Structure formats: C-alpha cells, structure tokens
Amino acid sequence: xxKNPFSLEGKTILITGASSGIGxxxxxxxxxxxxxxxVCGRNEERLKETISQMxxxxxxxxxxxxxxxxxxxxxxxEIPSLNGVVFSAGIxxxxxxxxxxxxxxxxxxxxxxxxxxxxxxxxxxKKKLANEASVVFISSVGGNFGFSVGxxxxxxxxxxxxxxxxxxxxxxxxxxIRVNSICPGMVVTPLVEGFSENITQEDIQKDMDFYPxxxxxxxxxxxxxxxxxxxDAASWVTGQAICIDGGITAY
Amino acid sequence: MKTLDEFVALxxxxxxxxxxxxxxxxxxxxELDEWSSLLALTLISMIDEEFDVxxxxxxxxxxETIEDVYNIVVSKx
Numbered sequence: 670x671x672k673n674p675f676s677l678e679g680k681t682i683l684i685t686g687a688s689s690g691i692g693x694x695x696x697x698x699x700x701x702x703x704x705x706x707x708v709c710g711r712n713e714e715r716l717k718e719t720i721s722q723m724x725x726x727x728x729x730x731x732x733x734x735x736x737x738x739x740x741x742x743x744x745x746x747e748i749p750s751l752n753g754v755v756f757s758a759g760i761x762x763x764x765x766x767x768x769x770x771x772x773x774x775x776x777x778x779x780x781x782x783x784x785x786x787x788x789x790x791x792x793x794x795k796k797k798l799a800n801e802a803s804v805v806f807i808s809s810v811g812g813n814f815g816f817s818v819g820x821x822x823x824x825x826x827x828x829x830x831x832x833x834x835x836x837x838x839x840x841x842x843x844x845x846i847r848v849n850s851i852c853p854g855m856v857v858t859p860l861v862e863g864f865s866e867n868i869t870q871e872d873i874q875k876d877m878d879f880y881p882x883x884x885x886x887x888x889x890x891x892x893x894x895x896x897x898x899x900x901d902a903a904s905w906v907t908g909q910a911i912c913i914d915g916g917i918t919a920y
Numbered sequence: 921m922k923t924l925d926e927f928v929a930l931x932x933x934x935x936x937x938x939x940x941x942x943x944x945x946x947x948x949x950x951e952l953d954e955w956s957s958l959l960a961l962t963l964i965s966m967i968d969e970e971f972d973v974x975x976x977x978x979x980x981x982x983x984e985t986i987e988d989v990y991n992i993v994v995s996k997x
Contacts, residue, residue, distance in 0.1 A: 768962070818957065819958065872957065
C-alpha cells in the first residue's frame with residue numbers, strides 16, 4: 670500500500686507555543702498523524718500536560734524563554750534534525766496608534782517576529798532542517814488581509830512575519846525547504862482572550878456574527894492546515910500565506 | 921494620584937470634536953456624538969499609561985459618567 674500523503678509518520682516536528690491555543694492544537698494533530706513532536710514553551714509542566722494528551726510515542730519537551738538568544742542557541746544545539754517546524758508562540762496587544770509606543774512594539778516584535786526568525790536562521794545555518802523540511806509560521810489575517818482599529822502593533826508584527834516567510838521561501842528553495850504561513854482569523858485561545866479583555870461581550874458577538882461561517886475558529890481548524898503544510902501532500906506549496914478564517918477575508 | 925478634575929481633563933484631551941469646556945465629571949461619555957469603539961480603546965490605553973491600571977471593555981460599557989470610570993480606576997489602584 671502506498672503511504673498516505675497526508676501522514677506525518679517518520680517526521681520529527683518542532684512546535685513553539687505548544688502549551689496552549691493553536692500551538693497545542695497543532696501538537697495534538699501532528700501526533701495524531703504520526704509525527705514525533707518536540708513541544709516548546711516556557712513552562713515544562715504545561716508542556717508535559719500537552720504531551721500527556723498526545724497520541725504516539727517519542728515526543729519530547731523543550732522549556733525556555735525563546736526571546737532569549739542563549740536559549741535559542743541551546744535549543745538549536747540540542748534538537749535532532751527536523752522535518753518540520755511550526756512557529757506558534759505569540760502575544761497580542763491592543764493599542765490605538767497614538768498609544769503605540771516603541772516599548773509596546775519592541776515587546777510584541779520580540780516574541781512574534783524576532784524570536785521565530787532567529788530560530789529559523791540558526792536552524793538553517795546549523796543544518797538542523799532535513800531535506801524537504803517544511804516551515805510553518807502561525808501569522809494572522811490582521812496586518813495583511815484584515816485591519817481593525819487598535820490592532821496596529823500586532824498586525825505589523827504579523828505582516829513582517831508574512832514578509833519574511835515569503836522571502837525565506839525563495840532563499841531556502843535551493844535546499845528544498847518549504848516555507849509558508851497560516852493566517853488565522855479569530856480563534857478561541859488564551860491569546861485572543863487578551864484582545865477581548867478590551868472589548869465587550871456584545872462586541873464579540875457582533876464580530877462573530879460578521880464571520881460568514883458564524884463562529885470563531887478552534888485550534889484544530891488551524892491545525893488541519895498546518896498538518897497539510899507539514900505533510901508530503903504539500904510538496905509543491907511554498908511562499909504562501911494561507912488564510913484559515915471562517916471566510917472573513919472573503920468579503 | 922490624579923484628582924477627578926485631572927482625570928476629566930485627560931479624558932477631554934482624547935476627544936476631537938467635543939468642546940473640552942463642555943466635558944465634566946458628570947458627562948455621559950457614551951452619549952457623545954463622537955463616541956466609538958476606537959475611543960473606548962483610547963480611553964483604556966490612556967488609563968493604562970497614566971494610572972498603570974488596565975480596565976476591561978465591560979468596565980467602560982458599565983460606566984455611565986466619566987466619574988464612574990474614575991471610581992473604577994481608583995478602586996483598582
């Protein structure tokens with residue numbers, strides 16, 4: 670029997686931000702599809718909790734603050750050769766433009782942009798990505814495909830990520846490494862609870878009703894796209910920013 | 921700690937179309953013509969910057985007057 674092209678069997682995948690939200694959803698689904706997953710986050714206990722929910726054997730954890738250069742270097746030195754990486758660690762920020770200080774930009778860009786880009790740079794430089802590896806950035810519809818007031822810093826960090834993702838797809842193509850980003854609409858996660866603190870329940874209901882599919886996303890809605898990009902089924906897909914968003918950018 | 925009057929002045933600074941001299945502690949701010957979700961976010965950001973207090977959207981929605989907001993801020997300091 671030929672191998673299921675959507676299977677991740679035999680692949681080792683690194684996932685950042687894996688202790689909650691979209692990253693955790695990706696870890697669960699990647700494991701379900703047969704991958705060995707290295708789950709990355711700040712808290713070892715929470716990572717172990719994620720692993721306890723995952724199918725299969727051979728998963729491992731890496732706990733550390735991935736905005737810290739020495740931690741990034743340690744991660745890259747310790748991990749085995751990877752067939753895929755999912756960058757899902759991220760933070761939110763709501764601030765109108767007039768309150769968008771350099772300090773806030775720095776805080777968000779450190780986590781959402783500089784950290785994943787530096788990890789990828791070192792993974793490539795230290796030859797930790799196997800032939801035909803797949804890199805997936807969890808981005809957002811915000812910043813490139815949708816704009817909402819108060820969302821400038823977060824959107825800019827994700828637009829920067831989409832830009833580098835596309836650039837890397839070209840520069841890493843000779844190594845047969847594919848690089849794509851997934852741009853979710855609103856997904857119910859701890860990160861989005863950060864956004865929604867600033868708005869009312871009424872606003873949230875109104876926003877949800879605006880989605881053609883009439884609901885916010887679930888982590889597994891995004892994980893399905895991520896697993897596809899990690900799999901051999903996506904062998905000819907690179908340089909794309911794929912919106913998974915309940916149709917919100919279809920308007 | 922800023923006084924109620926200073927808070928009212930800070931609030932008035934965020935407005936574009938309302939004459940600041942008409943803004944008082946008793947102003948029902950959500951009834952202002954220019955009130956919007958952006959102004960609500962601006963108010964929350966101003967309070968974060970000036971008082972180091974983070975209000976929730978519902979704190980603003982459940983307040984009627986500027987003084988109501990001030991009292992919530994004071995209670996969270």
